[in-house]
Amino acid sequence: MLRGVELHGAVAIVTGGGTGIGRAVCESLARAGLGAVVVNYSRSREEALETAATLEALGCRGIAQRADVSKEAEVAQMVGEVVARWSRLDVLINSAGTTRFIPHPDLDAVTDEVWDEILAVNVKGTFFCCRAAAEPLRRARGAIVNVASVSAFRAVGSSIPYAVSKAAVVQLTRSLAVALAPEVRVNAVAPGLVATRWFRRPLGEAAAEEQEARTAAVTPLRGVATAQHVAQAVMGLLASDFVSGECVVVDGGRHVLY
Numbered sequence: 001m002l003r004g005v006e007l008h009g010a011v012a013i014v015t016g017g018g019t020g021i022g023r024a025v026c027e028s029l030a031r032a033g034l035g036a037v038v039v040n041y042s043r044s045r046e047e048a049l050e051t052a053a054t055l056e057a058l059g060c061r062g063i064a065q066r067a068d069v070s071k072e073a074e075v076a077q078m079v080g081e082v083v084a085r086w087s088r089l090d091v092l093i094n095s096a097g098t099t100r101f102i103p104h105p106d107l108d109a110v111t112d113e114v115w116d117e118i119l120a121v122n123v124k125g126t127f128f129c130c131r132a133a134a135e136p137l138r139r140a141r142g143a144i145v146n147v148a149s150v151s152a153f154r155a156v157g158s159s160i161p162y163a164v165s166k167a168a169v170v171q172l173t174r175s176l177a178v179a180l181a182p183e184v185r186v187n188a189v190a191p192g193l194v195a196t197r198w199f200r201r202p203l204g205e206a207a208a209e210e211q212e213a214r215t216a217a218v219t220p221l222r223g224v225a226t227a228q229h230v231a232q233a234v235m236g237l238l239a240s241d242f243v244s245g246e247c248v249v250v251d252g253g254r255h256v257l258y
Contacts, residue, residue, distance in 0.1 A: 005143045005238050008033040011086045013079070015040040015069050015129055016096030018048030020196035021147060024227035025093050026051055028235050030060035038082055039064045040096065069096045069125030072132075079132040089136035093234060094126045094146045094169075102159040115161050122165035123172065130176055130186070138183040145234045146173050146188040150251050153190065166190070170247050177245030185244040187237040192251025194225045221252035 012029050016022040017039035026037050037055055039062060041048035048064035055062030067078040083089055098121040102109045126146055137144065149166040151157030157166070170188055177186040193215050212224045233250045237243060249255050 005090055005141075007091075007238065009035040010090035010140075010142075011036045011038075011082065011088050012091035012093065013038045013040060013082060013089065013129070013133065014093040014095055015067075015125070016147075017041065017093075018044040018051050018064070020095075021191065021194065021227045021230045022093070022095035023047070023051045024231035025095060025234050026055060026062070027058065028228075028231040029091070029093075030055045030058040030062070032235065034060050034091075036061035036063065036086055038078070040067055040069070040078065042066065042068045042096065069094075069129055070120040072128045075125070075128040076132045079129075079136070083136050088140055089133055090140045090142040091238065092129060092133045092137060092142070092144045094129050094144070096125060097122050097147065099158040099162040102161075104155070104160055107160075110160055114159070118159070118161040118165050119168075122162070123168045126169055127172060130172075130180075134180060134184070138180065141183050143238050144176070144180075144184060144186045145237050146186070147230070147234075148173070148188045148190040148247055150190050150192040150249055150255055152247070153249070154255060173247060174245045181244065185237075185240075187240075187243060187245070188247040189230055189233045189237070190247050190249045190251075191225055191230045192219075192249070192254055194227060194230060196227050215254070218257070219252040219254040220257070223252055225250055225252060 014022050014026050017026045018041045029037050039048045039051045052062030052064040067074040100114050146169050148169040151163035152166040152170045157163040173188040216223050230250050233248045
């Protein structure tokens with residue numbers, strides 16, 4: 001029977017797992033019967049601990065573990081500790097990301113510092129995690145899902161460097177799907193607007209609600225994605241035995257209109 005990665009009793013690392021999409025994925029994995037989920041965080045320690053506690057309540061071992069994914073040594077240490085502790089790693093979800101909110105016409109605001117910060121986390125960080133996890137994932141015949149963005153395909157998003165970084169994540173997903181085959185499947189999800197604090201905090205509640213309403217009105221499914229919608233797509237990719245190198249857009253169908 002085809003069933004994708006065997007999740008019951010499996011071990012996963014979810015980068016950026018304490019908040020938003022990462023947290024929703026952690027909870028979905030726990031409900032699917034995983035033995036342990038490592039909730040990676042860089043700065044959101046309290047949220048990661050809360051997420052880990054929620055996983056424990058769902059019957060899954062939840063561990064909050066700090067590592068800055070833009071630093072390869074920290075990533076290697078995190079993966080090494082996970083494998084040493086459980087002797088396996090089955091699933092890697094690369095959800096950690098960063099951005100700067102810069103209007104696209106404001107080219108002067110896109111400094112070297114902005115480029116370096118965003119590419120270091122979103123692109124190099126994703127690659128560092130995949131490279132560190134490659135061998136244990138090969139042994140487990142596991143899977144990777146990267147979190148990209150619809151801005152990889154359309155000229156939208158919080159900033160030009162963010163959009164470029166997510167386009168790179170999509171191509172990195174394709175390249176790794178070939179490099180790690182046949183043992184490891186590598187896919188991605190590309191959310192559109194998602195109603196999380198990532199989007200709402202910089203804009204403020206009133207402006208965020210207004211933009212969500214505008215987006216919902218021009219979306220075929222007449223709504224805005226939640227973190228749970230994205231987690232549902234992640235879980236679908238984990239369950240798909242013969243899908244690799246793909247990127248599933250999660251935006252209620254809005255991308256097909258433009």
